[in-house]
Amino acid sequence: MNAITMTNLTKKYGDFLAVDDLNLTIGQGELFALLGVNGAGKTTTIKMLSCLIKPTGGDAVLLGNSINTQPQAVKKLINISPQETAVAANLSVSENLELTAGLYGQNKKSARQRAEEVINQFGLEGMQKKKAKHFSSGMQRRLSLAMALITDPQILFLDEPTLGLDVLARRELWASIRALKGKVTIILTTHYLEEIEALSDRVGVMSKGKLTAIGTVAELREQTGTSKLEDAFVILAGGRV
């Protein structure tokens, strides 16, 4: 079974086509990177897949569950690190994490245990009691990511996860993501091409709501006759080298 199958997935805002007839299949355990200039439709795609907005047309099936007809089943399997950091400001790190775990059905004991694990994983030790609102934006980002991972999702959406992270934190996050590879299906968007080269199995390039190219990094370079991913991207995203 594929992890994600999108068929004719479309989102219109009024007359504006934000996502245009997306057909895409992503295998289980695959890390799929979505690449595209600002406004290409990456976040809109992720919002549809995570049941935040309803598609105007088409459907997506996540591990056998349709986002149109079985959103509740989908929601149990997924988690997301939204493009904007999303934490409860007046709650501490531990409270944010345990709340998230609990809302996805973990009992108190398991929530506490998983919280300890992701706290270590994201370098938040010693700050368990600190309220999220007193954090720097990079630290809030880490907490937001930890909240996505604490529920052990089978499908994970990471919308620009490393935005605002320092170099060390970014490398650590890469390591965390690598550790998930093969087990968790991940859709990742980013504007950092080295991140894509370091992490992704396959890349899809979006431009004006359409998927314009798809393949491994090597394949995209080959397809465009370029030696650098950046040059390949510029061509595929509709610019000129």
Place this chain on the structure above:
Amino acid sequence: MRILLFAKRNTKEVLRDPINFFFGLGFPLVLLVLLSIINASIPPEANNPMFTIENLAPGLAMFGTVFMALFAGMLLSKDRTTSFLMRLFTSPMTPKDFIIGYTLPMLALVLPQATITFLAAGIWGLEITANLLPAIIVTTITSLLFIGLGLLAGSLMNDKAVGGLCGAVLTNVAGWLSGVFIPLDLIGGVFKKLANILPFYHSVQGIKTVLGGNISDSLPHLLIVMAYTVAVFLLAVIAFRRKMSGGKA
């Protein structure tokens, strides 16, 4: 389970703001003291029962619950604008989980608030009888109107607008039209008609009659309040569900 976890989080969020403490608990008490002092200076021959403690206590108990609209509305609105709610929208939480999860903490706040207001009124001469408990319960029930209004406003507006509407407009409208601060009979006319149509005056009367031991007399008043409450909650649920399926938390 999800509801309780979420309700617990919302309780923390409200209680960790000290301003909420002042408005939630302190403000009704300040008014109680002020208006009692005014009452003491009204000469008995004026025969004005307006600010006697039997009138003041239920009035201020109701007035205190107006702030639940502000708390609920601000909380929901802030959750929307910080995209925390967007994250929760991708979780298995249902609209019911959200609405009840936002409502329960407010009810839990009204209980001690009303209790403290009545007990403080006891110090100022209110006779504390077995009717106190039903009066507290009725106050809690009538507070649902304001919680619903808060959730409706919080679903539709940003936190500044909610602060203005629920904090300034609603407190004034509910305050003046409740008959607590000015005698409706004395003013009469359109003002009195309006007060009779709107639920605020009836909330106070409902609480007052129960406090006086006349439960059956309170029912007509409470029915009016409940009708408004049901309508407001329906609108709030519709507005919230629209936000939830629109993705624009």
